[in-house]
Amino acid sequence: MPQAPHLIVPNFLSAEDHSNLLRWTLENQNTFVPARVHTGVDDKLRRALVMQDVGPFKMPLAKAASSQYRGWLTQMGLPPFDVSGIELELAAHNDGAHFTRHTDTQTVMGQGSHRALSAVYYFHREPKSFTGGQLRLFSADDETYTDIEPTQNTLAIFPSFVPHQVMPIACPSQEFADSRFAINCWLHVRTRAATA
Ligand SMILES: O=C(O)CCC(=O)C(=O)O
């Protein structure tokens, strides 16, 4: 069975944007809250800190995603679709953090749209002070998987229906600044035609 469709884009942001994003993230530590799953906060299913507001990086990231996603689909051999909206979330994974197997389409969005494409941008302080935290993508028959390293300044893209998990992170210092940081970027598709 072929591996799950995915794409890796190294050096996604300029060095300047990358360092501004890291600085801004560390300055805004106190706005992070424990991540929730459908049942609320549940460390057994997901342990991470998140924030929904990516401040000054919202527009540049949304623009980059909307101008590039058609190329990503082509490269993954997936049919084109029109993006109806973009959702962003900034996540920090520290010691013991993880996210058990799930698909991103499970999230009920209401409003007649759902997540179609997931793009995760990885960044961290140097020197890298965590281990683990690979993104594991499962093949359709569950026989095989692909592990993606959360590499500095790299974007990982996959269809939101692909089952995946975040492998446990070890971060001995337990300092927020040493976390595995990621911006989750979900591209939505409309599930029913808008009524005229
Ligand atoms: O951080 C990652 O590698 C993926 C996170 C994820 O799967 C999610 O937030 O839905």
Ligand SMILES: [Fe+2]
């Ligand atoms: Fe996910």
